[in-house]
Amino acid sequence: MCITSLISSLALAGIVVMFTLLGIGTNTLKAVHNQLDQQPPSEDDDYTDVREEAKNILEMVMDHIETVKIVLYILLGLVLLCVITSSMLIHGVRRNRRGLLVPYIFQEILNVIALVAISIWGLVIFGTQYQIVSSVIGLFIGAFIHCYFALVVFSQYQALGLIRMHEEISMK
Template sequence: MEAVKLALYILLGVSLLCVVTSSMLIHGVRRKRRGLLLPYIVQEVINIIIFIVLIIGTLVIVGTHQIIVSAVVGVIGGILIHLYFMLVVISQYQALGLIRMHEEISMK
C-alpha cells in the first residue's frame, strides 16, 4: 500500500509540473519565444522516465498478472502519445528558430 501511495504522490507532482510547463508552452508559441518551449520538452522527458520507472516498479512489485499487464500496455500507449507531443513541440521549436534566423537575415 505504501508503494501505491508513493506512486500517487509522484504522479500528483508530475501533474502540477505539467500545468506550469503547458502554460509556458502556450505562452511561448503565442509570443514566438523559443525559450519557453524548452521547459515543456524537459518535462516530457521527465514524464517518460517516470512512467517507465513506474511500469518496471509495478511489474516487479505486483507481478505479471493479466490485469496488470493490460494496464502496463495502456501506460505504454500513453508514453507513445507523450513522445509524439514532444516531437511536435521540438519541430515547433526548430520552426521558431528558422523564423527568427530569417528575420535577422532580412533585416541586414
C-alpha cells in the first residue's frame, strides 16, 4: 500500500513538473516574441529576412497560444500514456502474455489519429508557409512510423496466439 501511494505521488509530481515546464516554455515564447518586436531592423543587416520570418511565425503562434497550449497538453497526455503502454508491452513480450500487447496497439492508433489531426489543424490554422509544411511532413512521417510499430506489435500478438495454440494442442 505504501509503495503504491509513493509511486502515485511521484507520478503526480512528475506531471506537475511537466506542466510547469510547459508554462515556462510558453512564457519564454512570449518573451522572444516581445524581444523581436522591440528590435528595429537595420539597413545593413543580412538577417533581416530571417528575423521577419521568425517574427511572422511567432505572431501566428501567439495569436493561437491557447489552442497551442491545448495541443501540447494533449501531446503530453499521450506521452504519459505511451510510457505506461510501453512498459506493458515489454512485460507482455517477456512473459508471453499477449493481452498486455493490446493497449500498446490502441496507443499507436491514438498516436496516428493525433498526429494526423494536428497536421491538418496546423495547415488550417497556420496556412502553407514553408516551416509549417515541413513540420506537417515530419508529422505525417511520424504517423507512418507509428503505423509500422503497431503492425509489428500486432504480428507479435498473432505469433503469441499461435504459440499458445500449439502449446495447447501438444498438451492434449
